[in-house]
Amino acid sequence: MKKLSVLLLLLFLLPLQLQAAELGYQVDNQTTETVSGVTQTNITATVTNDAGTTSKQNVTILKPDDSLQMTTWSYFNESGKLVNKDVLSLARDFNLKNPDYEVIAGVNGDYFTTGSTISANMIFGSKLIKADNHSKYLSIELNSNGQFVKSQKTISYGNYKLYLYDRVSHALLKVVAIENINDSTIEAGQTGVFYNYDSVTKPSGLHYSYTLNMQSFTNSQSFYYATNPIEKNSVIETSTTKVSVLSKDESVNALLPNSVIKIQKEAGGVGESNTLLGVGSQILDNDTIKPFSEIGDQNEGIREDRHPRTGIGFDSQNRPVLITVDGRQTGFSQGVNLREFAKIMQANGLKNGFNLDGGGSTQAIIKSGEDFKIINSPSEGGPTTYRAVSNAVFFIKPKAKALVQSELTDETLMLTLPSTNYKVLLNGIQQNISQTTVTFELDSKIDNAVSVVDLTTNQVVFNQVIYAFYVKETVYPTITKTEGILKSNTFEIEISFDDPERLIDRMYVIYTEKSTQKIALVQYAGLRKATFDLIEPGTHNFEVHYELKTGEEFSYEFTYEYELPTDPETPLEPETDEPLGTAVILAITLPIGALGVILVAVFLLRKKKI
Incomplete structure (x- = not known):
């Protein structure tokens, strides 16, 4: 009975003990080194999880001083396509392509697939490589100093813009609104961009052909960064390695010969010179460690199991800190769950923290002489090459920095x-x-x-x-004429319209009786045409639908009547009192004469019999 009482008491106390367990962090050993404005701290620590279990962890922390900036970077090959590289290679590539800056330290960034990050990726120069976040994740906006601006689950986008930069200083010279990529209807004052363009109605004239250094395509937008403009005065011809700009705006043409260009959609108020970094989840929120139920991220295993981790956090002055925890290395560093990771961030003075890609991707580097070295212990790769990733986060030193x-x-x-x-x-x-x-x-x-x-x-x-902040009343398109044209083998509907603000994004026509839908293709500005199979005679009903770039949709009905022409009846000869003509007399006389001959023959035959 006594043993049973003790057992019951233990079962009663066990939930209380589990409830009473708290996250813990204790530094066992710590070393610090400063390299070109980055303070590198390596820590051996004992971490306690929610269940009261302790583990040894190897932690690396990177803090910049005020002389540094922060950015993100991805690698693009000779064809302008994004290729995954390890963090060492990404740092070397950044220095090669941005000689006015120097990488000092950094870590790996967002979750990734082959040649792409999972979430929004806006790298150095506000180049929008990927526009959308994965449904499970979010992205954070960072200014050029690495300070946290805001987090974004869903990013809104405006129209395509052409950004012109001075090819030497990279000063932004002009931002121009453009129509959709490969829009052949370029009018006075407008600018068009053409990529891999092939059409019967190719525009021609003075334009500039650029070599593509970067390009990417997502569901909601295309991105291009191009250099080396070559003036041409001919029909537009492009490929997958070239992009052409044809402008009927003289102020744009004056800048194009000495510019490098960026083409992308305006992104949800993200400031020029800022970046977007995809993150798995926020784990530390205003100095509060979030419960697993609120962290989200990829799945339960990613949240609650111990893995190598990479993260970014911000202190009470909103200054950025990069942090890694090694894992999957028994006796050295086991790895942490996301609440343990948040505890490490909090214990090191951070108020807000976000989880980046971890596992075999976890890599931390710092400048070493003229090159870089790995300063953590990645669980995958080594000693000279490590897991290839799609982007990295760097502290960079500009050759010139000024507070404006x-x-x-x-x-x-x-x-x-x-x-x-x-x-x-x-x-x-x-x-x-x-x-x-x-x-x-x-x-x-x-x-x-x-x-x-x-x-x-x-x-x-x-x-x-x-960006333009003039608010004006929208001038909506108006349909001026709808005409059905019957041809030998087809039936065409031509829609004429006025669209001064070029709001129409898509137009299609539905043949109501047969539920057949056809796209109304652009013929020229103000005219679109939908082509159907030959129709039968009768009354036919159609619906014309058009969608605007604002997201609004409009429609109206159109009726076409088609009847076969009937054969005209032979008109009667008019009555007349004039004498009969010779032809009429003959027509009457000949039958009477024939009748007389027959009567004479019959009379002679009868007389012979008698």
């Missing part, structure tokens, strides 16, 4: 510069400055490109876009 403050009030922008040794450009036009405070009026109807260039190094220190 901006303030927008109504339609007035005020910039405060460190000194007058800077060049200020507004839409590619240099502004006159005589003091460190510069104020100028913006055109609210266009996207205003503002850039600041260090005159000593000729390096851009500030790029920003202030």
Whole structure:
């Protein structure tokens, strides 16, 4: 009986003991080293999980000073396609392609597939490589200093924009709204972009052909980054390695010969010079460690099992910190679950923290002489090559850095510069400055490109876009004429319309009786045509549908009547009192004469018998 009582007491106390267990973090050994503005801390720690179980962990923490910036990067091959590389290779590639900056340290980034990240990926230069987040994850926006701006589950996009940068300083010169890629109807004042374009109605004229350095395609947008413009005056011809720009705007044509270009959709208010980094989940929220039920991420195993981890966090001043925990190495570092990971972040002074890709992807690097070295212990790869990933997060040192403050009030922008040794450009036009405070009026109807260039190094220190903020009444399209045209083997419906703001994105026609749908193809601006099989005579009903770029949809009905022509009846001869003509007399006389001959023959035969 006594043994039973003790057992019951233990069963009663066990839930209380489990409930009382708390996450724990204890530093066993720590070393610190500073390299070019990054403080590298390596920690051996004992971590306690929610069940009270302890484990040994190897933790690496990277903190930048104020001289550094932060960005993300992906590798693109000679054909402009994204290729997975390990973090060491990504750092080397960044330095090669961005000589005005130098990588100091970094870690791997988002979850990935072959040649693509899982979630939104906007890398250095605000290049939008991938536009959408996976349904399970989210992305975070970081400014150029690596500070957290906001998290985004769903990112909204506007129209395609053409961004022109000075090919030497990379100052942003102009932002131009363009129609859809490969739109052949380029009118006065408009600009068109053509990629792998093949059409019967190819436009021609003065244009510039660029070599593609980067390109990507997602469900919601295409992205292109191109250099080396070549002037041509001919029919547009493009391929998968070229992109052409044809503009009927003289201010654009003046900039194209000396520009590198970026083509992408305007992304949900993400600032120029900012980046987007896909994350698995937020695990530390305003100094509170989230429960597993709120963390989400990939699945229960990823959340609650112990794995190598990579993360990014932010301290009380919103300064970024990169952190890795090694794992799958018995006796050295077992790895942590996501609540343990959040505890490590919290214990090291972070207030907000996010989980990145971990497992065999976990890699931390730092500058070592003229190259880089791995400073954690990855569970996969080594000693010279490691798992290839789609992007990485880097602390970078610019050759020129300046604090430029901006303030927008109504339609007035005020910039405060460190000194007058800077060049200020507004839409590619240099502004006159005589003091460190510069104020100028913006055109609210266009996207205003503002850039600041260090005159000593000729390096851009500030790029920003202030998108059009003029609110005007939308002028909707109007259908002016719908006409059915019957041909020998087909029936065509032509739709004429006025669309001054070029809002129509798609138009199609439904043949109601047969539930047949046909796309109304563009013939030229203001005319589309849908072609059906030959129709039978009778009354036919059609529905014309058109969708706008705003997401709005409109439709109306159209009726076409088609009847076969009937054969005309032979008209009667009009009565007349005039004498009969010779032909009429003969027509009457000949039958009477024949009758007389017959009567005479019958009379003679009868007389002979008698």
